[in-house]
Amino acid sequence: MILEITQFKLSHNSTEERFLEQAAEVHKGFLSKEDGFVKRSLCKSEQDLWVDLIWWKTMDQAKAAATALVKEDCAKGFLNAIDPASVNMEHVELVKEW
Numbered sequence: 001m002i003l004e005i006t007q008f009k010l011s012h013n014s015t016e017e018r019f020l021e022q023a024a025e026v027h028k029g030f031l032s033k034e035d036g037f038v039k040r041s042l043c044k045s046e047q048d049l050w051v052d053l054i055w056w057k058t059m060d061q062a063k064a065a066a067t068a069l070v071k072e073d074c075a076k077g078f079l080n081a082i083d084p085a086s087v088n089m090e091h092v093e094l095v096k097e098w
Contacts (some may be wrong), residue, residue: 002061023052068069
């Protein structure tokens with residue numbers, strides 16, 4: 001399994017309430033329908049750093065979804081709410097689970 005970890009801050013003109021609505025729209029309209037999707041968690045630190053955690057079955061499926069997301073109409077508001085300079089994304093492979 002692959003964990004996609006995306007860290008970011010919201011843009012200055014975004015509200016948390018609207019961002020959460022947009023995150024739900026992306027989840028329902030795109031992510032949950034993608035091949036290999038397992039589950040998603042959205043977290044926020046006390047310093048307003050957001051972490052979007054998405055589990056995928058394979059690396060190819062994770063990368064394909066990340067590439068396709070930017071082309072989806074349902075993702076435009078979600079992506080515009082994020083400060084692009086703050087984004088850090090990586091994919092890591094599950095090695096061991098306890």
